[in-house]
Amino acid sequence: MxxxxxxxxxxxxxxxxxxxxxxxxxxxxxxxxxxxxxxxxxxxxxxxxxxxxxxxxxxxxxxxxxxxxxxxxxxxxxxxxxxxxxxxxxxxxxxxxxxNRLEPTEQWAHGASLKFLGQTLQIHLDPAAQQISWDAAGQRLILPLSLQADHEQIRDRVHAWMQQQAKDILLERLDLLAAQAGLQYSRFQISHAKGRWGSCTQDGRIRLNWRLVQFSLPVIDYVVAHELAHLRAMDHSPGFWTEVAKILPSFEEGRAQLKGVRLED
Ligand SMILES: [Zn+2]
Structure with missing residues (x-):
């Protein structure tokens, strides 16, 4: 940056x-x-x-x-x-x-929009709903909250849901790309780190920021491939980028989309 x-x-x-x-x-x-x-x-x-x-x-x-x-x-x-x-x-x-803004364009309110897997979803409050559900076809995120719910309540529910989704989705992509490349990491964790999309330690622990789920799969896969490549090279040398390309030949697409995007806390 x-x-x-x-x-x-x-x-x-x-x-x-x-x-x-x-x-x-x-x-x-x-x-x-x-x-x-x-x-x-x-x-x-x-x-x-x-x-x-x-x-x-x-x-x-x-x-x-x-x-x-x-x-x-x-x-x-x-x-x-x-x-x-x-x-x-x-x-x-x-x-x-x-x-690529994750946060709603207006405020955390009924009808505001947010990003999930590269799609724009609308926040829909429904007091009759039993649980949070993602209506992919209708591009809505339905929350079991009253229309009088305050902004923090809405934000907290959405964040909790996204973090849960992130655990499943990011782990799935990580396991898929690792298996394809014949790489093994030691541990996976969801991160809340400010200003970091992912990290990889010397002993093979990979952390991925939950906010990555706002992006489409090419972006998620780029960050996953990036951290996996660090299992072979800890720097960002040309050799490192060769490893990234081996794991994900189309990595430039996701990388370009991530450029200039600021990670909100
Ligand atoms: Zn790196």
Whole structure:
């Protein structure tokens, strides 16, 4: 992790002219402008500032630019086009992170959605239900709770259910890939570690984060194959990646989807 998520630089050949007399800036939301990057339209918004550099970042899927008052819109657009590749990559990371959010988009409430095995499920509260059930066809997670259930209650039930699912699903994938590759681990545990999808110790203990069940199988299998490969190589050398490919030839697919996704606690 730790990728550069802001870009800022001094414009070559520019000297800041004396500050123009500026009244109070107009209030209201900033205007959304469009720019074509590699043939694709992107929204961007501008904030004028007293700094001497042009800065840009992706926030909420929007390109946000801060620039001195003396840099024209045309000049800014030229700069954006020059940074196309960087902007498109950051935007893609943002999209990936959105797509893979486990937590409901709104709050923990009836009708909110969450991710499970790469599917979007809707939280459905049903006081008449006997137990939690996953309605795969209807893409719903039915909880035996009253419509007045509070957010923590809903979250705790969903988390408990997911952790139970994780135990079964992750162990199944681990055993399957280990057997196929002729590898043996010593112990499997579900982890709640912050910021880690999985780990493997010298003595062959593999831990997998329960939140992996939010993803589709290619992502889960990539993390499983990654940890299994550590049974043969503890580093991330080219030799290690050869081992990953032996266990799961299509590992790049899952790996790409996981890129830029932040693990919530
Ligand atoms: Zn590793």
């Amino acid at each position: 730790g990728f550069l998520d802001q870009w800022s630089f001094l414009l070559p050949g520019f000297e800041a002219p004396p500050a123009a007399p500026s009244g109070p800036s107009p209030t209201g939301s900033p205007r959304i402008r469009k720019v074509l990057l590699a043939g694709q339209p992107f929204d961007w918004v501008l904030t004028r500032s007293s700094r001497k550099t042009v800065g840009m970042s992706i926030q909420q899927g929007l390109i946000r630019v801060t620039a001195p008052r003396w840099v024209s819109i045309e000049e800014i657009e030229t700069i954006l086009v020059g940074k196309s590749r960087w902007l498109i990559n950051r935007h893609q990371e943002w999209l990936n992170a959105q797509r």
